[in-house]
Amino acid sequence: MNNSARTLIILAAISGAISVAIGALGAHSLPKRLEAQGFNQEQIDKKLHQCELATRYQMFHALGILVLAATQYVSRSRLAKVSAVLMLLGTVGFSGGLYSMVFADEIIHWSIVPIGGMLFILGWICLAASALARIND
Numbered sequence: 624m625n626n627s628a629r630t631l632i633i634l635a636a637i638s639g640a641i642s643v644a645i646g647a648l649g650a651h652s653l654p655k656r657l658e659a660q661g662f663n664q665e666q667i668d669k670k671l672h673q674c675e676l677a678t679r680y681q682m683f684h685a686l687g688i689l690v691l692a693a694t695q696y697v698s699r700s701r702l703a704k705v706s707a708v709l710m711l712l713g714t715v716g717f718s719g720g721l722y723s724m725v726f727a728d729e730i731i732h733w734s735i736v737p738i739g740g741m742l743f744i745l746g747w748i749c750l751a752a753s754a755l756a757r758i759n760d
Contacts, residue, residue, distance in 0.1 A: 624695070631692035631707050638685035638714055642678045645722065649674035653725070670725045677721035684710040684743060691750070702753030709746030713739045 649671060657667045688707045691697050697704040716739020723730045
């Protein structure tokens, strides 16, 4: 296994672990914490939904990156490697932006979440392009 595949497996595993940890926090202690901070039920429900959405997308993309790395596809295709990196960056933007809205009640800039989503989309498009390019090899 080459270093880039190993690095991506490590990053995917860490991302998956973070997703599970934040998901557990969101399911078990976040509602009481938000209530104690003075949020009303509608605000709490919105934040819980944002947390669940962020953890779900983070886990899906951690698994996608894991598959790309574990199958060594990132070693055989530059576009597959770009795909994995875009998915990682998308996780930081999309899930990280939502986490900051949930836990800090603020965000660096509103556009970070849709930019993260666009990076996810571009990652999947790069993966499709890499598969199409391999057909033509």
